[in-house]
Amino acid sequence: MSDRELQRLDFLRKAGLADAVRTPLAGDASTRRYERLTTSSGATLMLMDQPPAAESRSCDPAWTPAQRHASGWNAVARLSAGRIEAFAAVADHLRSLGLSAPEIIAVDAVAGLAVLEDFGDDLFARAIAAGAPEEPLYLAAVEALAALHEAPAPDVLTGPAGDWPLLLYDETALQGGADLFVEWMPRLNPSLAFDQAAIDEWRAAWAPIAARGAAGATVMAHRDYHAENLIRLPHRPGAAGVGLIDFQDAVRAHPSWDLHSLLQDARREVPPALEARALDHYFALRPATDREAFLRDYAGLAALNEARILGVFARLIVRDGKPRYRAFMPRMWAHLNANLKTPGLEPVAGWFDRHVPESDRR
Known part of the structure; x- marks a missing residue:
């Protein structure tokens, strides 16, 4: 039996769940794993297992951009590095707004373990695939976002495992995300080659979009808001009927960020x-809301995010041996190509015209 399994067993024993039946759930692209716990009464809970040493450090709020780049990807992108205290603090904040995030039943942040309320498996994506009308679900998801965006976004969140900073999704993080494209796409597609001049041109083209994204960062963003991270909770009223999960990387961001993640989804x-x-x-x-300005930023930040996601998918395929992500790339290319037609994105569109043939953008 591994040391990690012994740690899990000890945690469950202390939580009064030593006799719970454990059923592993399918993994995703992260370093977390989940198990459904079924108690002797038939109730179910979720075990979140995030080994603390599995990822590089999260970002210290005081670090400069240079320090962040030296400390690894999580610091550049201001990801939580899977920290349990981040999940717990964001969950408490969401619940304080009347939104539905899992209740934290037991937590050991040092060990990277938590027991959570179980929202079940009725993901929006699965419900729609099974025949549920999609418009009411998407409008409910928008209502949850609007409620989140109307609330103040505090600098520090407080939760049962300790405080967690709500960091700005700033120009370093936004540009770092875009740069994944020029770093990883040539490794997936060797016909693409970007020299230093092309990379400098790339960064200059995205700079005003990243600057507007950082300047407009006024709300808490879930940051991975899409139909596979939202769960139907039909017995809860209004926006609370949208179960929120996978929000541990929340930041202060432009309010368009979660909207384009939801509405220009890579997966469906x-x-x-x-x-x-x-x-x-x-x-x-x-x-x-200033609709015209919002939609300008929506298109620009969506395009940046789509370039980022294409880079992430290339990395998952090349580095991590996960070829299934190739199937999502044509959809991301389609969204990116459409957004590049938006007025104001001519420098980025011109870069793609010069450096990425149309035959490679699909």
Whole structure:
């Protein structure tokens, strides 16, 4: 029996769950693993298992961009490095707003273990695949975002495992994400080659978009808000009927970030008419929003995020041996190509025209 398994058993014993039946769940692209715990009464809970040493350090709020780059990807991107205290603090904040995040039943942040409320398996993506109408689900997801965006975004979140800073999704993080494209796409597609001049041109083209994203960072962003991280909770009213998971990397970001993650999803098609309807619903819920400026930033940051995701998928395929992510790339290319037609994105569109043939953008 491994040392980690002994640690899990000791944690469950202390939580009064030594006799729970443990059922592992399928993994994703992260270093976390989950188990469903079934108690003797038939109730279910979730065990979150995030080994603390599995990832590079998270970002110290005082670090300079140079220090962040020297400390690894989690610091550059301001990811939580899977820290349990981040998940617990974000969950408490979301629940304080009347939104549905899992209750923390037991937690040991040092060990990287937590027992959570179980929201079940009724993910939006699965429900839609099984025939549920998608528009009500997407509009509910927008209502949850609007509620989150109307609330203040505190500098520090407090939770049962300790405080956690809500860091700015700043220009270093945004540009670092975009740079994954020029770093990893040539390794996946050797016909692409970007010399230093091309990389400098790339960064200059994205710089004003990253600057607007950082300047407009006024709300808490879930940061991975899409139909596979949202769960139907039909017995809860309004926005609380949207179960939120996988939010441990929350940051202070532009309010468009979670919207384009939801509506220009890498994993499933969202019809353009539904995207437009959802955006209209958001503006109706937040009438003070400058729609024209918002949509300009929405397209620019969506394009940046799509370049980032293409780089992430290339890395997952090449470095991590996960070829299944190739199937998602055509959808991301389609979204990126469409967004590059937006006025104001001419420098980025021009870069792609010069350096990435159309035959490689699909």
